[in-house]
Amino acid sequence: MSCAIVNARILPAWDGTFATGAILVEDGRIAGIARGADTDAMAARARETFDAKGATVLPGLVNAHHHAYANVLRGTENALPLELWALFTVAFGRGLDERLLRLGILLGAAEMARAGVTCVVDHSPPVRHFRASHAAHLESGLRVAFAPFLHDRHDHDILGFALPDAIRAEIEGAGFPDPAFICDMFDELGRTDGGGRVRTILGPNAPQRCSPALLDLWAQLAARHGMGAHTHLLETEAQAIACWREWPEGVVAHLDARGLLDACTAVAHGIWLAPAERDLLARRGTTVVHNPASNLMLGSGILPLADLEARGVPLALGSDSANTGGTADMFELMRLATMIGRSGTDWRSWPRAETALRMATEGGARAAGLSGRTGRIETGYMADLVVLDLSGAAVSALETNVEALVRHGGAHQVRATMVGGDWIYREGRIRSFDEAAVLAEFTQVRAAFLDERAHALGSARKAMEILAQQLQTTRLQEMIGPKRD
Numbered sequence: 001m002s003c004a005i006v007n008a009r010i011l012p013a014w015d016g017t018f019a020t021g022a023i024l025v026e027d028g029r030i031a032g033i034a035r036g037a038d039t040d041a042m043a044a045r046a047r048e049t050f051d052a053k054g055a056t057v058l059p060g061l062v063n064a065h066h067h068a069y070a071n072v073l074r075g076t077e078n079a080l081p082l083e084l085w086a087l088f089t090v091a092f093g094r095g096l097d098e099r100l101l102r103l104g105i106l107l108g109a110a111e112m113a114r115a116g117v118t119c120v121v122d123h124s125p126p127v128r129h130f131r132a133s134h135a136a137h138l139e140s141g142l143r144v145a146f147a148p149f150l151h152d153r154h155d156h157d158i159l160g161f162a163l164p165d166a167i168r169a170e171i172e173g174a175g176f177p178d179p180a181f182i183c184d185m186f187d188e189l190g191r192t193d194g195g196g197r198v199r200t201i202l203g204p205n206a207p208q209r210c211s212p213a214l215l216d217l218w219a220q221l222a223a224r225h226g227m228g229a230h231t232h233l234l235e236t237e238a239q240a241i242a243c244w245r246e247w248p249e250g251v252v253a254h255l256d257a258r259g260l261l262d263a264c265t266a267v268a269h270g271i272w273l274a275p276a277e278r279d280l281l282a283r284r285g286t287t288v289v290h291n292p293a294s295n296l297m298l299g300s301g302i303l304p305l306a307d308l309e310a311r312g313v314p315l316a317l318g319s320d321s322a323n324t325g326g327t328a329d330m331f332e333l334m335r336l337a338t339m340i341g342r343s344g345t346d347w348r349s350w351p352r353a354e355t356a357l358r359m360a361t362e363g364g365a366r367a368a369g370l371s372g373r374t375g376r377i378e379t380g381y382m383a384d385l386v387v388l389d390l391s392g393a394a395v396s397a398l399e400t401n402v403e404a405l406v407r408h409g410g411a412h413q414v415r416a417t418m419v420g421g422d423w424i425y426r427e428g429r430i431r432s433f434d435e436a437a438v439l440a441e442f443t444q445v446r447a448a449f450l451d452e453r454a455h456a457l458g459s460a461r462k463a464m465e466i467l468a469q470q471l472q473t474t475r476l477q478e479m480i481g482p483k484r485d
């Protein structure tokens with residue numbers, strides 16, 4: 001398959017200037033970029049011509065932290081801090097069967113393809129159904145870094161929260177998969193690259209949610225399969241307390257001592273990283289994935305993005321769960337990322353639109369283990385592209401530049417989305433799967449799912465009442481004092 005996208009404003013480099021020209025796509029890759037008279041020759045060489053007159057072509061956006069299962073949980077609890085919110089998402093998540101998982105993945109894929117997202121990191125808790133998740137990702141047409149969870153410790157144990165036995169048993173459910181299952185799963189997934197689109201990486205839930213034996217297994221699997229890793233890290237104050245209690249040298253130093261931090265590792269959130277820990281991540285080339293909407297919704301804190309950028313920490317951007325961050329619109333996230341850390345008059349350090357766009361493209365590619373392969377419009381890169389119409393009233397700008405794009409762009413301006421040379425969204429229609437059938441099926445099954453989960457949600461509510469009081473008395477400053485760097 002070959003396609004020439006002609007008459008497009010292209011953003012090929014990071015100097016912020018757009019060039020008008022053509023992009024030749026052959027065999028899933030960008031085979032050439034041309035300007036001026038050369039564009040005619042390029043169009044003649046391609047089997048298909050896409051006229052992008054008046055449109056802007058960007059590298060496909062990368063959602064670098066997402067939990068696809070939660071796309072069937074829109075409309076559930078979203079006004080609680082993480083430790084209490086988690087009771088509800090786990091109560092729902094544990095009831096997902098393979099059919100609902102597929103629907104969640106495809107609902108999210110449709111939302112993201114329509115919003116110009118070409119690649120997503122799916123940090124996936126329902127590991128017992130890993131084959132169904134993997135198959136749905138293949139069906140979606142998106143490029144995916146599939147990161148099944150590793151974890152074997154509950155938050156209430158880690159945080160030292162007391163629960164009556166009956167409630168504890170109910171919210172713990174069947175327990176965690178054993179190490180043999182985890183090994184077999186990654187052995188199986190490691191044997192496929194999903195047609196070049198769905199690659200597996202390790203998905204440790206969070207360091208404190210893994211026993212020492214499981215942290216060992218993380219290192220073993222990474223070495224055996226050459227897989228990168230994606231994990232939550234220091235998302236909330238309570239987690240920071242738990243980590244400092246467990247590892248007085250700091251969780252980041254502990255992971256580093258185990259050899260778990262490198263350029264193939266990405267950590268989500270990182271709000272409560274101490275300054276020295278940020279420096280260590282920068283030295284190891286480990287990406288921090290910023291999730292501004294989720295952090296705001298859960299009240300987890302504000303990531304000091306400008307400080308991380310100044311220290312040279314690689315950065316990416318994620319939407320997190322549909323039931324924490326809301327939409328998976330990377331434009332909304334780019335805007336939030338540049339604005340929420342601003343305060344006072346020290347404007348020189350405020351994150352710029354260009355920083356946010358880099359995070360949402362090549363920064364995300366690095367987090368997904370695809371550095372140098374996607375995230376830029378460059379010859380040899382995979383043809384993951386998004387075509388935006390910036391001519392409407394809401395986006396028509398004095399100058400078409402990155403500032404206008406980030407401040408005023410949005411999912412509703414996306415005209416077409418291409419992954420690996422295939423149009424997965426074009427002319428208002430998802431082309432990789434039957435979106436209407438997915439929506440109809442979800443409408444059919446959701447009421448029964450809610451009914452089936454009623455008892456588990458009752459247990460979550462009881463646990464919440466007990467844990468809420470204990471959570472409110474947990475404060476980092478009281479535990480370890482004001483200085484921790």
Ligand SMILES: [Zn+2]
Nearest residue numbers: 232268320321
């Ligand atoms: Zn998350």
